[in-house]
Each structure stands twice: as C-alpha cells, then as structure tokens.
Amino acid sequence: MKRPPISDQVEVGVKIIDSMLSVGNGQRIGIFAGSGVGKSTLMGMIARNATADLNVIALIGERGREVREFIERDLGPEG
Numbered sequence: 001m002k003r004p005p006i007s008d009q010v011e012v013g014v015k016i017i018d019s020m021l022s023v024g025n026g027q028r029i030g031i032f033a034g035s036g037v038g039k040s041t042l043m044g045m046i047a048r049n050a051t052a053d054l055n056v057i058a059l060i061g062e063r064g065r066e067v068r069e070f071i072e073r074d075l076g077p078e079g
Contacts, residue, residue, distance in 0.1 A: 013049020014042070044074030054076075 023029055031039045037069030047055045059067050 011051045012046045013051070014045050017046075040070050040074050044076075046069070047075055048078065 003026075005053060008025040009022050010025050010027075011018050012023055017023065031042060033039050043057055051054050059070060062070070
C-alpha cells in the first residue's frame with residue numbers, strides 16, 4: 001500500500017498534544033491505557049475540538065452499552 005507522506009498538521013484542540021505530539025492530516029492515532037484513566041474523555045475532547053472535517057472513532061472491544069455511554073457523555077449532542 002502506498003501513501004503520501006504526512007505534511008499538514010491537524011490541531012486536535014488539546015494543547016499538550018498540539019504542542020508536543022503533533023498529529024498530521026490523514027494520520028491514525030491509537031490511545032492505549034488501563035481502565036479509568038481518561039481515554040474516552042480524551043477522545044471526546046479531540047472529537048469536539050479538532051479542526052478536522054471528519055473524525056473516525058473505533059472503540060475496539062467495547063460493549064454496546066459502553067459505546068452508547070461514550071456517545072452520550074463524551075461526545076454530547078453533536079455525537
């Protein structure tokens with residue numbers, strides 16, 4: 001698979017990520033951590049505040065109830 005190099009930065013709306021861990025247009029990111037440390041909260045912040053036109057969020061291994069809670073609690077009405 002051939003992909004063009006990442007050249008344009010996307011501001012994710014979380015200052016520490018924008019300043020130290022820049023994300024490029026078209027780039028994929030993964031958030032891995034233990035339970036209860038704020039992964040869903042961070043994903044919600046990124047989804048609500050990013051300058052991207054579209055966010056694709058994959059909640060791998062989550063139950064349907066947890067996905068619904070994420071949409072209602074972390075994404076809000078825009079989710």
